[in-house]
Amino acid sequence: MSHTTVAGPPRVPVAPATTPSRAGRFWGDTGLVLVRELRPLVRDPFSMLFGLVQPLFFLALFGPLLVSSLGGTDALGGDVWLWFVPSILVMSTLFGTTGTGSNLQMELVSGSHERLLVTPMSRSAMLVGRALKEVVPVVVQALVVVLVMLPFGLRPDPLGVVLTLGQLAVLGVGIGGFSYALALAVRKQEWMFWVVQQTVIFPLMLLSGMLLPLDGGPAWMRTVSYADPLRYVVDAARELFAGDLASPAVLWGWVAALLTAAAGLAVGVRTMERARA
Amino acid sequence: MIRTRGLTKDFVVSRHETVHAVRGIDLDVEAGELVAVLGPNGAGKTTTMRMLTTLLAPTSGTAHVAGHDVTTAPHRVRAAIGYVGQGNGAASVQQVRDELVLQGRVHGLDRRAAEYRADELLEALDLAPLARRKVDSLSGGQRRRLDVALGLVQAPPLLFLDEPSTGLDPHNRANLWEHVLRLRTRSAESSGPPTTIVLTTHYLDEADTMAERVVVVDHGEVIADDTADALKADLAGDHVALQAAPEHLAVLAQIAERDAGTREVAVDVTADHDGAGDAGPDRLSTGVVSVRSTDGTRAVPGLLRAADAAGVDVLGVQVSRPTLDDVFLALTGRSLRETALDPSSGRTPDLTKEVAR
Ligand SMILES: Nc1ncnc2c1ncn2[C@@H]1O[C@H](COP(=O)(O)OP(=O)(O)OP(=O)(O)O)[C@@H](O)[C@H]1O
Ligand SMILES: [Mg+2]
Numbered sequence: 001m002s003h004t005t006v007a008g009p010p011r012v013p014v015a016p017a018t019t020p021s022r023a024g025r026f027w028g029d030t031g032l033v034l035v036r037e038l039r040p041l042v043r044d045p046f047s048m049l050f051g052l053v054q055p056l057f058f059l060a061l062f063g064p065l066l067v068s069s070l071g072g073t074d075a076l077g078g079d080v081w082l083w084f085v086p087s088i089l090v091m092s093t094l095f096g097t098t099g100t101g102s103n104l105q106m107e108l109v110s111g112s113h114e115r116l117l118v119t120p121m122s123r124s125a126m127l128v129g130r131a132l133k134e135v136v137p138v139v140v141q142a143l144v145v146v147l148v149m150l151p152f153g154l155r156p157d158p159l160g161v162v163l164t165l166g167q168l169a170v171l172g173v174g175i176g177g178f179s180y181a182l183a184l185a186v187r188k189q190e191w192m193f194w195v196v197q198q199t200v201i202f203p204l205m206l207l208s209g210m211l212l213p214l215d216g217g218p219a220w221m222r223t224v225s226y227a228d229p230l231r232y233v234v235d236a237a238r239e240l241f242a243g244d245l246a247s248p249a250v251l252w253g254w255v256a257a258l259l260t261a262a263a264g265l266a267v268g269v270r271t272m273e274r275a276r277a
Numbered sequence: 278m279i280r281t282r283g284l285t286k287d288f289v290v291s292r293h294e295t296v297h298a299v300r301g302i303d304l305d306v307e308a309g310e311l312v313a314v315l316g317p318n319g320a321g322k323t324t325t326m327r328m329l330t331t332l333l334a335p336t337s338g339t340a341h342v343a344g345h346d347v348t349t350a351p352h353r354v355r356a357a358i359g360y361v362g363q364g365n366g367a368a369s370v371q372q373v374r375d376e377l378v379l380q381g382r383v384h385g386l387d388r389r390a391a392e393y394r395a396d397e398l399l400e401a402l403d404l405a406p407l408a409r410r411k412v413d414s415l416s417g418g419q420r421r422r423l424d425v426a427l428g429l430v431q432a433p434p435l436l437f438l439d440e441p442s443t444g445l446d447p448h449n450r451a452n453l454w455e456h457v458l459r460l461r462t463r464s465a466e467s468s469g470p471p472t473t474i475v476l477t478t479h480y481l482d483e484a485d486t487m488a489e490r491v492v493v494v495d496h497g498e499v500i501a502d503d504t505a506d507a508l509k510a511d512l513a514g515d516h517v518a519l520q521a522a523p524e525h526l527a528v529l530a531q532i533a534e535r536d537a538g539t540r541e542v543a544v545d546v547t548a549d550h551d552g553a554g555d556a557g558p559d560r561l562s563t564g565v566v567s568v569r570s571t572d573g574t575r576a577v578p579g580l581l582r583a584a585d586a587a588g589v590d591v592l593g594v595q596v597s598r599p600t601l602d603d604v605f606l607a608l609t610g611r612s613l614r615e616t617a618l619d620p621s622s623g624r625t626p627d628l629t630k631e632v633a634r
Contacts, residue, residue, distance in 0.1 A: 032382055040370040103370075111364020112376075115427060118330045118360040119383045120352055 022122075029122045033129025037103075041136055048137045052144060055092040059084065059145070062211065075213050077242070081154040086164065086237030087210040089142045090230055093168045094205065096141060097134050097175040098197050101183030104130065108187050127272040131176040131265060138172035139165050157243030163250070164237045170257040171233055177264030181271040208234050232256035278435055278473045279306035279329065283338035286324050286497075298324040300497040301338065308434070309470040311461070313488030314477045315601065317613055321497035322477040323363050326437050329475075330360045343435050356384075361428035363439040365420055369413035373404060373423055376412065377430060384431035391430075398426040401456050403449065417444045425453060429460060436460075438476040442483060450480075454487055481601040481613065493605060500608050505601060512607040513599035514540055515573025519566045519580065520593035526564045529591070532583045533568045538576045541569035563592055573598075 041048060067073055067080050076083035107113040116126065142165055146156065179197070186192035205211065207221065208230035214222050225231050236253020244250075286299040299321040306312055314322050327333040329342050331351035340347045343357035367376045374395055381391030399405045402422045407415060415423065421444050428436060438457075442450045461471040478484050484491055485505050493501040493508075501508055521529050526544050533542045546564040570576045573596040584591050605613040 029383070032379060036371065036375070036379055039372070039375060043372075106370075107368050110369060111362050112366055112368040114332060114362055114364065115360070115366035115380075115424075116383070117332060118355055118358065118362075119380070120356040120385075121383045 025120075026122045026125050026128075029125030030129040030132070032121075033125055034132050037130055037133035038136060041133075045140070048140050049144065051096045051137065052092055052141050054095055055088045055141075055145065056148070058091065058211075059088050059149070066212070070213075075215070077238070079242075081149060081152070082156065082241050083238060085145065085149050085154055085156070086241050087234055088145055089164065089168060089237060090171075090208065090210055090234050091205065092141045092145065093138050093172050094175065094201055094230065096137050097172040098179050098201055100130075100134060100176050101179035101181075101193060101197075104180050104183045105187070105190060105193060108183070109190070123273045124269045127177065127180055127268040128265060130180055131173045131268060134172040134176035135169040138168050142168055156241040157245070160240035160243055160245060163245065164240045167233055167236060167240075167253050167257045170254075170261045171229070174257070174260035174262070174264030177261070177266075177268030181264075181268045184271045184275045187275070204228055204230050207231065210234050229256040229260045278308045278310070279304060279340070279342050279475070281305075281329070281338065281340040284325065284328060284335055284340050285337045286321075286328060286333060287336045298497055299328070302494075302497075302499055304492065304499065304502075306473060306475060308473055309461075310490055311474045311488050312476070312490045312492055313484035314475065314492045314494055315481070315484055315605070315613065316477075316494035317611070320494045322494055323439055324497075325494070326360075326362075326439050326475070326477070330358060330437055331355055357434060359428040359431060359433035359436045361424050361436075361438045361441050365412075366424040366427045367412045367420065369411070371412055372408075373410050373412060373415070374399065374408040376423070377426060380427050380430040386431070394430055398429060402426050403452060418446060418449055421445055422449060422453065425457075429456075432460065433472070434470075435473045436475070438474065440477055440479065442478060442480060450483070454483070458487075479613075485601055491601065493608060495609055501604065508601070508604045509599045510571055513603035514569040514571055515576075515599060516597045517568040517570050517573045517576060517580070518593075518595040518597075519568065519584075519591055520563050520595075521566065521584075521589060521591055522562060523564045525589045526566055528587055529566045529584060529589050532587060532589070533566055533580060535583070536568075536570070536576050536580060538571040538573075539568055540571065543567040 063080060063084050066084065067076075070076065073080045073083075104113065117123075146154065146161055182196055183193055186196065207214075207225045207228040209225060210230065214225055214231075232249070232252045233256055235249045236247075236251075236256075239245075239247040239249045240253075281302055281304045284299060284302040284304070285297075288296040288298055290296055302321075302325060314325070316322050324333065328335050329340055329347060331342075331347050331354050334348060342354045345351075345353040345357070347354050367373070377395035377398060378388075378391045381394050382388065386394060396405075396408075399408050402425065404419065404422055404426065407419060412420065412423065421441070425438070425441050428438065428441075436457075441457075442453055445453060457474065461474065476488070489504060491501070491503065491505045491508055492499055501512065503511070517533075519529055519533065523546050526546060530542050530544050533539055544564065544566055568576070568580075577594055577596060581591055581594070602613050605611070
């Protein structure tokens with residue numbers, strides 16, 4: 001080799017425009033990631049409606065079946081829409097946010113995530129910004145479902161709807177965090193992502209009492225259902241839609257949504273910080 | 278600027294197979310150098326770059342980049358480098374200009390400065406008309422130019438380019454290098470040393486003309502490291518072909534062997550050196566003495582004088598300069614050109630196994 005070695009690594013002055021604190025860096029980067037993730041949605045808002053196809057089928061085809069198989073609406077508290085529309089809102093939140101990790105998967109494959117990894121951007125911000133973005137599709141989709149159902153006789157408590165949207169948004173951020181963590185965890189076997197997603201959503205859905213009342217189910221099922229955070233959010237949404245804003249179920253809904261958000265963000269951030277190619 | 282000692286990366290593919298992708302690389306790059314890393318597919322170029330850019334943790338060994346250890350202070354390294362990976366850096370759902378602005382913001386530019394810089398680069402890399410396009414609507418070469426632009430946004434003191442010119446047409450290839458070189462000279466004018474650049478390429482001519490220093494990597498090891506000219510002179514040498522009548526060839530070969538710069542002499546009696554395929558009577562009446570010489574152009578006058586003195590009629594002379602491919606051939610007995618062009622000899626399991634040994 002014709003190149004001589006210098007003693008010790010050379011020092012190079014690094015001159016960033018500003019040197020923000022760690023926390024400043026985190027929030028600034030979270031904002032950048034959030035805006036970046038929202039742009040495609042804002043430019044193409046109709047893309048958010050595709051996620052509604054499945055939930056609307058459940059609404060249109062499963063709803064009538066539900067009423068007839070239960071022999072009326074008594075088991076549902078009298079009004080099928082006040083019982084079933086909240087279910088559909090939680091369902092569309094679940095479907096949309098569990099799948100969001102696939103967006104990150106695309107970036108893992110193409111190299112655009114790698115490009116950002118070789119910048120000073122905060123790793124946690126990469127996750128939190130993405131998870132926070134889930135609020136927008138969740139709320140937009142829920143609003144569309146509610147609006148679509150108004151002509152069919154849905155008459156929810158307006159304030160209850162607003163509070164439900166808030167709870168769904170918090171829940172969606174948490175599930176989004178888990179979904180991104182999954183995408184990072186199975187990056188070597190991409191196909192695993194959808195396998196795991198499908199395997200997880202159906203038990204979560206059925207055990208939440210979203211599609212059929214749990215009261216008629218076996219005892220073990222009712223017991224297990226207490227471990228399903230969606231159960232509390234579904235119950236809370238039904239109370240809120242019915243206008244019973246002070247019901248304890250609403251409080252439990254908040255607890256479940258917030259715990260899911262905290263856990264999802266924590267797991268997501270940890271996975272993102274540890275993920276190496 | 279870069280200093281590695283015993284840098285090593287093993288990939289455990291399965292229980293029976295470990296790929297030794299990089300095996301103990303010692304590399305020193307000074308501030309301001311422009312280094313081209315050459316090597317066949319699977320040589321370990323990308324893996325090395327990914328370790329230097331903090332994307333991969335080394336299995337063993339150390340690496341200091343821009344004054345910081347890649348394992349203990351990765352965020353400081355990241356702040357000081359630009360990286361254009363072998364994949365596509367821009368997300369397909371985003372718009373071209375947005376990605377550039379974001380890149381500037383991430384590197385600490387405020388919105389105005391980031392937008393200004395983005396527009397500057399769009400202009401420089403012929404991307405301005407595509408600013409509002411979605412990335413997945415770009416052609417391969419346009420996308421590649423965007424990748425390069427993303428790596429240049431913060432005008433880093435150290436730039437890693439992994440096959441930046443792959444997929445570009447000749448015009449844009451020239452344009453890209455012009456821009457990269459301009460970036461270097463401009464940073465030299467402004468104050469500090471010129472931008473340090475480490476690049477890989479499979480275009481040997483590009484490495485030849487661009488790089489001041491060529492590092493040849495094969496099977497995860499550095500097998501040569503010098504200027505392109507020195508490598509060629511040391512390892513390959515010029516090729517001098519002397520044409521003469523068959524009866525003179527033996528004497529001519531002796532003369533050639535006596536020359537100080539000569540490394541190897543071969544005699545080919547039946548060579549058709551003019552390349553004229555017609556089988557006339559002339560064809561058998563000339564032969565060729567092939568000489569590998571340290572400096573062919575300088576050797577020729579002496580050779581001719583000596584031949585003249587010995588009464589040998591030299592009928593024709595041809596001097597050809599070696600290419601980097603000749604260098605690689607001399608080093609490994611294989612041609613880079615073949616490995617680069619033949620898809621079957623690239624990332625095949627065969628090579629992986631060979632590397633794993
Ligand atoms: N993630 C990985 N897991 C297993 N093996 C890997 C991985 N990445 C690279 N390798 C192997 O390491 C070796 C070096 O790969 P690398 O990508 O560094 O080659 P390269 O010199 O960049 O080649 P090319 O010119 O084709 O880009 C190859 O044998 C490759 O198969
Ligand atoms: Mg490579």
